[in-house]
Structure formats: C-alpha cells, structure tokens
Amino acid sequence: MPAMTYRDALRQALDDAMTEDKSIVVIGEEVGRYGGAYGVTKDLIKVHGPERLIDTPISEPAIIGAAVGAAMTGLRPVAELMYIDFLGMTMDQLANQAAKIRYMFGGQIGVPMVLRTQGGTGRSAGAQHSQSLEAWIMHTPGLRLAMPATVADAYHLLRQSLTKPDPVVFIEHKALYTRKEEVDLSADPLPWGKAAVRRHGDDLVIVTYSRQVLYALEAAEALARNGIEATVIDLRTLNPLDFDTIRTHVERVGKAMVVSEGVMTSGVAAELCARISEECFDFLEQPVIRVAGEDIPISVSQELESGSVPSARIIAEVAERLTA
Amino acid sequence: MTLTANSHLAELYRTMRRIRTFEERVGELFVRGQSAGSMLHLSIGEESSAAGVCDVMKPQDTFTTHHRGHGIFLARGADPKRMMAEIGGKETGYCHGKGGSMHIADMALGHLGANAIVGGGIPAVVGAGLSSKYLKQDAVSIAFFGDGAMQQGILYESMNMAALWSLPVLFVCVNNQYGMGTRIDQATRNTAFDERARAFGLNGAVVNGLDVEDVRDAARWLIDEARAGKPGFLSVEVYRFFGHARMDKSPYRAEAEELEGRKKDPVLFARAKLLDSGLESEAALDALDREIAAEMDATIDFAVESRAPALSSMFRDVYAVGEPEPEPVRARIDRVLAREDV
Numbered sequence: 081m082p083a084m085t086y087r088d089a090l091r092q093a094l095d096d097a098m099t100e101d102k103s104i105v106v107i108g109e110e111v112g113r114y115g116g117a118y119g120v121t122k123d124l125i126k127v128h129g130p131e132r133l134i135d136t137p138i139s140e141p142a143i144i145g146a147a148v149g150a151a152m153t154g155l156r157p158v159a160e161l162m163y164i165d166f167l168g169m170t171m172d173q174l175a176n177q178a179a180k181i182r183y184m185f186g187g188q189i190g191v192p193m194v195l196r197t198q199g200g201t202g203r204s205a206g207a208q209h210s211q212s213l214e215a216w217i218m219h220t221p222g223l224r225l226a227m228p229a230t231v232a233d234a235y236h237l238l239r240q241s242l243t244k245p246d247p248v249v250f251i252e253h254k255a256l257y258t259r260k261e262e263v264d265l266s267a268d269p270l271p272w273g274k275a276a277v278r279r280h281g282d283d284l285v286i287v288t289y290s291r292q293v294l295y296a297l298e299a300a301e302a303l304a305r306n307g308i309e310a311t312v313i314d315l316r317t318l319n320p321l322d323f324d325t326i327r328t329h330v331e332r333v334g335k336a337m338v339v340s341e342g343v344m345t346s347g348v349a350a351e352l353c354a355r356i357s358e359e360c361f362d363f364l365e366q367p368v369i370r371v372a373g374e375d376i377p378i379s380v381s382q383e384l385e386s387g388s389v390p391s392a393r394i395i396a397e398v399a400e401r402l403t404a
Numbered sequence: 405m406t407l408t409a410n411s412h413l414a415e416l417y418r419t420m421r422r423i424r425t426f427e428e429r430v431g432e433l434f435v436r437g438q439s440a441g442s443m444l445h446l447s448i449g450e451e452s453s454a455a456g457v458c459d460v461m462k463p464q465d466t467f468t469t470h471h472r473g474h475g476i477f478l479a480r481g482a483d484p485k486r487m488m489a490e491i492g493g494k495e496t497g498y499c500h501g502k503g504g505s506m507h508i509a510d511m512a513l514g515h516l517g518a519n520a521i522v523g524g525g526i527p528a529v530v531g532a533g534l535s536s537k538y539l540k541q542d543a544v545s546i547a548f549f550g551d552g553a554m555q556q557g558i559l560y561e562s563m564n565m566a567a568l569w570s571l572p573v574l575f576v577c578v579n580n581q582y583g584m585g586t587r588i589d590q591a592t593r594n595t596a597f598d599e600r601a602r603a604f605g606l607n608g609a610v611v612n613g614l615d616v617e618d619v620r621d622a623a624r625w626l627i628d629e630a631r632a633g634k635p636g637f638l639s640v641e642v643y644r645f646f647g648h649a650r651m652d653k654s655p656y657r658a659e660a661e662e663l664e665g666r667k668k669d670p671v672l673f674a675r676a677k678l679l680d681s682g683l684e685s686e687a688a689l690d691a692l693d694r695e696i697a698a699e700m701d702a703t704i705d706f707a708v709e710s711r712a713p714a715l716s717s718m719f720r721d722v723y724a725v726g727e728p729e730p731e732p733v734r735a736r737i738d739r740v741l742a743r744e745d746v
Contacts, residue, residue, distance in 0.1 A: 105538065131538060137568065142561035145527020146534060149545070152516050153466060153535035172558075176521050177528070184507035185517060186499030187721035221722050221730060245724035273728060320728040358740045 081262040089231045089263065090120045090196075090252065093238035094158065098128050101156060104242060107134040108143055108160030108196075117162045118198060118257050140166045144173035144195065151193040152181070156242065164199035164251060165208045167216060178247040179222030190245045194238075200291055200341055201385050202255030207377035210254075210385065212290075212342035217249045218318050218351065224248040225318040229293035231261035233276075233316055236269035244272070253291040273320035277329070281309025283403050285329045286395065287352055288339035289315040296339055298392035299399060308403050318348060323355060330356055334365040335402055341389045344372035371398055411683040416459060416616045417674040420451035421693060423475040424671050425700040426484050430474065430491060430505075434650045438708050440493025440504050442651055443520070447475035449645035452670035453578040454479040456619025457546065457638070460627050466514035466532045467546040468525030471506040472578070473518040476548050480513050488703035494710035501713040502721070514543075522583070523549060523556030526575070530562050533571030533635070544630045546574045551639075552583030555591055560604065566635040567605035573635040574626055575601070578613075580644035581665070585656040601637030613642035614673050643668045 084092070098104045106112075106121060112133040115122030125133040136143050140161060147159035161167065167174065174195065182190045201210045217225045226241055226248060228234045234252070241248040270276055278293060279300050286296045293314040300310040311329050315322065330336045336356050340349040349370040356368045374388040427446040433439045447454065450472070458479035461467070469476045474491075478484060482498075490497025491505045498508050506520035516532065519525035525547060532545035553559055554577060566573040577597055581588050588595055598608030607629050611622040619640055626636035643665035647654045654662065678684040722730055 103539075105534070107534075134534070134569075137561070137564060139561035139565065141558045142527040142530060142565055145558065145562070146531035146565060149468075149516065149528030149531025150534045151531070152528065153532045153543075153545075154539050154541070155531075155535045157531070172521055172524055173527065177519075177524060181509075181517060182724070183721045184499060184503045185509040186497075186502050187725075188499070188509060188511050189516075190724050224723075244727075246727065358736075361740070362743055 081264050083260045083262050084231055085257065086231050086234045086252070086259045087118065087120055087257040089235040089265075090238055091122065091124065092265070093235045094121065095124060095127060097239055097242045098124070098132060101242065103154060103156045104158060105132045105134060105150070105155055106158045106160065107136060107147055107150075109136055109138055109162050111135060111160050116160065118254065121160070140169035141173050144170045145177065147193045147195070148173060148178050148181070148191055151191045152189055156192050158194045158196055158242070161195055161197040163209050164197045164213050165211050167213055171216070174223070174249070175220045179220050182246065183222060191247045192245050193247050194241045195247065195249045196252070197249070198252040198254045200253040200255060201378055201389050202291070204380050204382055204385060205254070206380040210378040212340070212373060214251055214318060215342055215347045218348055222246065223319065225251070226316065227251045227290040227318060228316065229256070229290050229314050231259065232263045232265070232269070235263070235265050237316060240269070240272040251290070255291055270316070273317050273322060275322035275325040276314045276316055277311060277325065278314050279310060279312040281311045282333055283308045283310060284335040284337060284399055285311045285313060285326075285333050286337050286339060286399070287313045287315065287326055289318065290341065292339045292341055292390055295390060295392040296395055299395035302392065302396045303399055306400065308399065310399060323359070326352070326356060327360060330360045331363040334363055336360070336364070337369045337371060337395070337399060337402060339371045339390050339395055341373050343375050344370055345375050347372055366402055369398060369402055371395055411678065413617060413674060413678055414684055416455050416620065417671070417678060417689075418692060418696070419455040419459070419479050420616060420671045420674060422484070422696050422700070423451045423454060423478050424448060425696050426478055426487070426703065427474060429488065429700045429704050431650060433488065433492060433704055433707060439491055440501070442649065443471070444491065444505050444650045445472040445648065446646055446650070447472050449666065449669065450578050450580055450613065450642045451475055452613040452616040452619045453576065453640035453642060456616045456640070457576055457623040459620050460624040461544070461546065464514070464541055464543040465546065466516050466529070466543055467548060468516045468528050469518045469548040470522070470525065470550050470553065471518060471520050472550060473508070473548060474505070477508060477510070477515055477518070480515065482510065482513060484700060484703045485706040488707040489710045492707035492710070493712065494707055495713045496706070496710040500717065523553040523558045525549070526553065526559050527562045529573050530565050530571060533566060533573040534569070536572050537569070542631065544572045544574060544627050546576055548576045548578060550583065551577055551579040551581065551588050552591070553577070554597055560600070563601060563604040563606055563637065570633040571635055572630045572633065574630045575606075575637045577637070577639040579639050579641050582644050582648065584648045585652070587657070597639045598637060607634055607636035609637070610639045610641065613640040614668050614670055615677070616670055616674055642670070
C-alpha cells in the first residue's frame with residue numbers, strides 16, 4: 081500500500097470531490113495561489129481554476145457568511161478558516177446563521193457547506209493559534225463535527241462531509257499534517273457517524289478523538305507491556321456522536337477514561353463523561369476519569385505548551401492508577 | 405379594485421398601502437396578545453424602500469432582510485396570511501412557527517431570510533452572488549438592512565468582496581434615522597453613506613424615500629449595473645414613524661421631531677401624486693384602500709384561527725430529513741432512570 085500524509089489525503093479528498101461534484105468551491109484566505117497556510121490546497125488551483133479556489137481578503141466573518149449564502153443558492157462551498165482560533169471572528173455567521181437557517185426557516189433550505197479548519201497544539205504557535213475549540217461547535221445544535229485522527233479518515237471523513245446536507249465543521253489537527261500512513265483509499269470506509277475501535281482490551285476503555293487517539297494508542301502499547309489491555313475508541317465525529325459504541329465497550333469493561341486536548345471545564349470530555357456516568361452507571365467500577373487540557377491558555381514555550389495538554393505518558397499513568 | 409388608469413404608480417401605491425395596512429394589523433395582533441413574542445419591528449414610514457426596490461427585481465433575484473423586513477417580503481409578493489401566521493408562531497406560517505417576524509424566509513420568492521443579528525444577513529448575498537456568477541443564474545442578490553448596520557464591520561467586508569469579485573450584488577440601506585434609540589448622527593460622524601460604498605469601488609446612491617418612483621429609478625440603475633457585474637449600494641432616506649419595537653414609545657426623541665418626520669409619508673405622497681396628476685380619483689383610491697383593509701383584516705383571522713405547531717415538531721429541521729436527529733432530553737432521562745434496579 082502506498083504511504084500518504086494526512087495533508088495529502090486531505091488534498092486528495094478535495095481534488096477527487098471537486099472532480100466529481102462541480103458545485104464544490106473552496107473559499108478562504110490563501111487557499112488558491114498560496115496553496116493553503118498548511119499546504120492542504122496546494123496546486124488545486126492549477127487543476128480546478130481560480131473560479132473554484134477563491135482567494136479571499138482577510139475577512140473571516142464574510143468568508144463564512146459568503147459560504148452560507150453560496151450554500152443556500154446552489155453551490156457546495158468549502159470555507160477554510162486558517163486557524164480554529166479565528167472562530168471568535170466569525171462565530172455569528174457560523175452559530176447564528178449556518179447552524180440555524182434550516183431550523184428557523186422551517187426546513188425550507190439547508191446549508192450544505194463544510195468549514196475546514198485546524199486546531200490543537202504542537203507547533204509553539206501560542207495562545208491564539210493553538211486552541212482546541214471543538215466544544216464551541218459541539219455546543220451548537222445544527223452543526224456536524226468531524227475530527228479525523230488517521231490519514232484514511234482525513235480522506236474519507238472529508239469526502240463524506242462533502243455529501244452532507246447540513247453544515248459540517250471539519251477540524252484537522254495541525255500536528256498531524258506530516259504524519260504518514262500506508263493507506264488504501266479504495267477500501268470501504270466506516271460509515272459517517274460511526275466510531276472506530278482502534279484497539280481492543282478488557283481492562284479499561286479510552287474514549288478520544290483527533291490527535292489524542294494516537295497518544296492513547298501509544299499509551300495502550302506501554303500499558304500492554306505491564307499487562308494492562310485498553311480498548312481505544314476513536315470517535316471520528318463528535319456530531320453525530322456514536323454513543324452506542326462507547327456504551328457497548330464501557331458496559332463490557334467497567335472502567336472508562338475520556339481524553340481530550342480541549343480545556344477540561346465544560347469541554348467535550350465533560351459531556352462524554354457525564355453521558356457515560358449517567359447511562360453506564362450500573363456497569364462502572366470506578367468514576368469516569370477525564371484527561372484533558374489544563375484550564376489555561378496555551379503558552380508558546382514548548383515545555384509549557386506540551387505540559388498543558390494530555391500526552392501518552394500522562395494517559396498511561398492515569399490508566400495504571402485507574403486499573404490498579 | 406376599481407383603478408381605471410394604467411399607471412404604474414398606482415401599482416406602487418397599492419404595494420405601499422398593503423404594507424402600511426399589514427403593519428397596522430401586525431400591531432393589532434400584538435395588542436390582542438396573539439403575536440408570538442414582542443419582537444415586532446414595523447416598517448411604517450419605510451414603504452417606499454420596499455416597494456421601489458422590489459419593483460425592479462427579477463424572479464430569479466434573491467435577497468436577505470433585516471429584522472424590520474415585513475414590507476420588503478410583502479413587496480416581493482409574499483402571502484400576507486402566511487406572514488401573519490408566522491408572526492403569530494403558527495403552523496400555517498412560512499416557517500411553521502419556528503422563525504417568526506425576524507426569521508421569515510421563502511425560497512420560492514428568493515427570500516434567503518430575515519435576520520435578527522444586525523448585519524447578519526449581509527454576507528449571504530456575496531455568496532449568492534458567487535453562485536449566480538459561477539452557475540450563470542443571471543440573478544442579482546440584494547441585502548436589505550437598516551442604518552444600524554452601517555456601523556457593522558461585516559458590511560464593509562461584504563462590500564469589499566462584492567467589488568473585488570465583480571458580483572451581481574446590491575446593498576440597500578433603509579435609513580430610518582434610528583438604530584433602536586440611537587439617532588444616526590449619534591452613531592457616526594459621516595452620514596454620507598454612498599461615499600463609503602464608492603470608496604470600496606461600488607456604485608453608490610442616496611435617494612429620498614418620499615417618492616417611491618425616485619427609489620424605483622435609483623434601484624433600477626443599480627440593479628442593472630449589478631447584473632452586469634458592478635455591485636452597488638443604495639441608501640433610502642426615510643423616517644421610522646414609530647418606536648423600535650412595539651413596546652418602545654420613543655422617549656428618546658421629541659414629539660415635534662416625530663410629527664415632522666411623519667410628514668415624510670411615502671404612501672400619502674404617492675396618493676397625492678396620483679390625484680394631482682389626475683391619474684386616479686379619490687373614490688377609486690378609497691375603494692382600493694378598503695379592499696386592502698379587508699384583505700389584511702383576514703390575515704389576523706387566519707393567524708388567530710391557525711393551529712400552533714405540534715410540540716413534537718420542535719425536534720424537526722435541526723438537521724435534514726433522514727439524518728441523525730437530536731434525542732429529546734426527556735427520552736434520555738427516562739432511559740437513565742429506567743435501569744432495572746432503580
């Protein structure tokens with residue numbers, strides 16, 4: 081099987097989708113001539129032309145707002161928000177417009193757009209370019225939310241997002257772009273909205289998504305050397321949320337940990353933890369543990385940055401205590 | 405309808421009178437406690453902006469409006485019964501009671517939605533302009549908004565993009581002099597709004613909204629230009645006859661100012677013009693007014709008699725049909741508490 085990077089898989093997904101569906105246009109800052117701040121759209125302008133790779137001024141609210149209007153009138157726009165931190169600039173267009181249009185207008189029309197963005201730590205990018213703001217999205221009814229951890233999912237989830245009738249926020253992880261995996265893109269993907277069980281074990285369940293899937297798998301390998309076997313669930317999409325898969329494994333194993341790079345308080349991990357605690361109460365042998373980002377901004381110092389979010393080491397350490 | 409002369413002004417008068425009367429009935433619905441909520445923003449005094457611009461729109465054209473958009477939607481051809489039902493939060497309304505006065509929309513008429521966020525609906529017309537250009541729809545997309553939005557950044561981002569990409573887009577400011585209780589000269593130093601548009605490379609015009617034919621002529625030029633790829637901006641100067649919303653008695657402005665402002669009445673102006681020119685008789689116009697009054701009376705009955713939406717419909721339309729739906733809170737609680745040992 082050929083090896084491919086996460087970045088190339090995303091580009092391939094856009095390229096293939098744009099070839100198949102002429103209503104797809106990409107709109108955002110530096111998406112055309114520059115090829116994307118992280119190179120995801122590199123050279124697509126040569127294939128699909130400047131009418132479909134639309135370079136915009138630095139105007140995040142109008143980029144998302146224009147995508148909303150285009151989606152309502154026959155196009156399927158992919159709006160790129162260079163950093164998820166810029167959501168603060170454009171939250172009205174996403175949360176008040178895109179997310180609510182189908183509902184407010186009584187189902188007359190949907191907003192079939194994809195907002196592609198990237199988040200997370202790992203590049204010493206500082207407090208305004210490193211956040212994990214998926215909870216803002218998950219807290220907004222009307223928005224779907226996909227967060228691929230693997231190269232294959234980078235491709236398949238983006239292709240699937242580009243067939244959805246409702247707005248999808250697609251959050252890539254900036255530390256994964258150069259990650260390489262051997263992938264067979266012609267293999268059937270998991271259905272949209274289905275979590276992937278990346279590893280099977282009987283001692284605890286680790287529920288996570290995006291880059292933390294890789295950390296959880298790394299931790300699980302270390303734990304296995306000490307005789308602890310973890311199940312690792314990669315949620316892939318947070319909306320829709322495949323709680324059935326979580327339930328099945330938590331009820332089987334009885335111990336659960338939720339891992340998220342986002343800050344702990346009122347985060348995605350809090351929601352998952354609450355649901356597991358409510359719905360799997362009788363099966364739990366220990367409290368559900370959250371391993372999440374500290375309730376602080378991200379520092380530019382590599383030490384402070386990596387120290388403020390979960391790592392394989394921390395996950396393994398907590399897992400050992402939870403299963404002791 | 406007993407109008408005899410074949411005057412287009414008479415049609416514009418009819419449109420404006422229908423708006424005026426509809427808005428008066430909206431006020432009545434509120435007073436009767438039958439409207440859904442208190443967020444009702446009437447466009448009385450602003451009828452010429454709606455009638456004049458919509459008169460030169462083509463069927464394929466699209467638009468968004470601000471929260472004070474009843475008149476624009478009516479001028480575009482909306483069914484006032486379904487509008488009133490929506491304002492009353494009823495199942496028979498345009499949005500089945502989920503949108504109301506400030507979130508009304510109708511894809512059949514190209515209404516991409518009214519908006520309750522000041523300036524919130526403006527960038528959508530940039531996107532609609534992109535669609536029109538890319539898909540060769542020959543459609544102009546028009547954003548209607550109030551003078552309050554002239555101070556929102558999103559307008560200038562949108563103007564800039566429209567000009568940069570030569571989009572078939574028109575920005576229409578219905579300048580009723582007030583953003584809620586703040587008079588326009590208390591909100592900005594330079595009120596020559598057309599200058600702002602020209603600074604971004606758009607066509608720009610300001611028109612006195614007293615004469616609907618002036619508004620129509622200005623809009624025709626700008627829409628024709630927009631369709632050919634030069635976006636534009638139009639500010640229609642009118643006066644908001646009443647308060648911001650139904651509960652607002654306008655304590656922030658003097659009675660003398662209001663009385664003076666209400667002299668700028670586009671409906672009465674058009675009526676006088678029709679009479680003075682001999683195009684219509686007093687009797688014919690009175691008959692038309694009575695006919696419209698009866699039509700709008702019926703909208704209240706329709707709204708009041710219509711059913712409220714079924715409670716279960718609240719979970720519908722968050723996502724498309726067939727997609728995973730939100731699970732009701734009650735169902736989740738029931739499942740948790742239905743555990744065997746509870």
